[in-house]
Amino acid sequence: MQQAWSYQHAIQHAQSQLNHESAKLEAEILLCHLLKISRAQLYTWPERELTDQQAKAFFDLVGQRQQGQPIAYLTGQREFWGLNLHVNPNTLIPRADTETLVDIALHKAALYSQPELTLLDLGTGSGAIALALASELPQAEIHAIDYSNAALATAQSNAQQLNLAIQFYQGSWFEPVNHHKFDIIVSNPPYIESTDPHLSQGDLRFEPSQALASGTDGLDDLRVIISQAQTYLASKGWLMVEHGYNQALSVADLFKQSGYQAIELITDLAGQPRVTIGQKP
Numbered sequence: 001m002q003q004a005w006s007y008q009h010a011i012q013h014a015q016s017q018l019n020h021e022s023a024k025l026e027a028e029i030l031l032c033h034l035l036k037i038s039r040a041q042l043y044t045w046p047e048r049e050l051t052d053q054q055a056k057a058f059f060d061l062v063g064q065r066q067q068g069q070p071i072a073y074l075t076g077q078r079e080f081w082g083l084n085l086h087v088n089p090n091t092l093i094p095r096a097d098t099e100t101l102v103d104i105a106l107h108k109a110a111l112y113s114q115p116e117l118t119l120l121d122l123g124t125g126s127g128a129i130a131l132a133l134a135s136e137l138p139q140a141e142i143h144a145i146d147y148s149n150a151a152l153a154t155a156q157s158n159a160q161q162l163n164l165a166i167q168f169y170q171g172s173w174f175e176p177v178n179h180h181k182f183d184i185i186v187s188n189p190p191y192i193e194s195t196d197p198h199l200s201q202g203d204l205r206f207e208p209s210q211a212l213a214s215g216t217d218g219l220d221d222l223r224v225i226i227s228q229a230q231t232y233l234a235s236k237g238w239l240m241v242e243h244g245y246n247q248a249l250s251v252a253d254l255f256k257q258s259g260y261q262a263i264e265l266i267t268d269l270a271g272q273p274r275v276t277i278g279q280k281p
C-alpha cells in the first residue's frame with residue numbers, strides 16, 4: 001500500500017530532503033504550484049492528503065530542486081516589477097537587482113512627453129525590462145531585441161498574456177533596428193567573465209550561457225553596445241546598462257571613450273554599483 005501524505009507531512013519530508021535555510025519555503029512554493037493553491041490555503045488545510053499521483057509529482061519536483069534546478073524553472077514563473085512572467089531554461093531568470101535599471105529608465109522617461117517617447121530593450125530575455133516599462137508607460141513606443149528565438153517566443157507570450165504592446169525583433173544587438181532612433185536604450189547584457197567559477201555553481205549552471213558570459217573580462221557585449229548606441233540614440237537620448245559591481249570603472253571609461261556626457265553610476269538596493277547611464281551630446 002502507498003504511504004498517505006498530508007500536506008504538512010509532505011512539506012516536512014521535503015524540507016528534510018532539501019535541507020537548507022529556505023527549504024521549508026521552497027517546499028511550500030513547489031507544493032502550492034503543483035496543487036494550484038495559495039500558501040494561505042496550505043496552512044488552512046495541513047491535514048488534507050495528496051493523491052498518489054500528486055505525491056509522486058511533488059517529490060519529483062523536490063528531487064529536481066535537490067539537483068539544483070532553480071525554483072523559477074520548476075514553477076515556470078518569476079515575479080518582476082509586480083508582473084508575473086513565464087520563464088524557462090531558454091530565458092534568464094529576471095533578478096530583483098534589475099529593477100534598478102527600470103527605475104532609472106522611468107525617471108528619465110518622465111522628462112519626455114509619452115506619445116513621442118521611443119525606448120529599446122537590448123537582450124530582452126523573458127521580456128522583463130521591456131514589459132515593466134510598457135506597464136508604466138502605456139503610450140510610449142517600446143522595442144525589444146534578443147538573439148535567441150526561444151527567449152523571444154517566451155517574451156512574446158508574456159507580452160500577450162499581460163496585454164502589453166512591444167515590438168520584438170530577432171538579431172544581434174542593433175542589427176534589426178538599423179534605421180531607428182531611440183530616446184532611451186536600456187540593456188542588461190551578458191557581463192560575466194567567461195572563466196568565472198560562479199558559472200558552474202548554483203542557479204547559473206541551469207541558465208543559458210549566452211545570457212550570462214561575455215568574453216574574458218565580461219565586457220565584450222558592453223563594448224559593442226556602448227560604442228554602437230550613439231548611432232541609434234536621438235540627440236540628448238540616454239543609454240543605460242546594467243553591469244557587475246566590479247565593472248563600474250571600466251564601464252564608465254567605455255562611456256567616456258564613446259563621448260557620452262552626464263555619465264552617472266547608480267547603485268542597487270543593496271548599495272552595490274549596478275547601472276551606468278550616459279547621454280548622447
Ligand SMILES: C[S@@+](CC[C@H](N)C(=O)[O-])C[C@H]1O[C@@H](n2cnc3c(N)ncnc32)[C@H](O)[C@@H]1O
Binds near residue numbers: 093095124126189210
Ligand atoms: C543577462 S540576459 C538579460 C535578460 C533580461 N533582459 C533580464 O534582465 O532578465 C542577456 C540577454 O541578452 C541576449 N543576448 C546575448 N547576446 C546577444 C546579442 N548578440 N544580441 C542580442 N541579444 C543577445 C541573451 O539571449 C539574453 O536574453
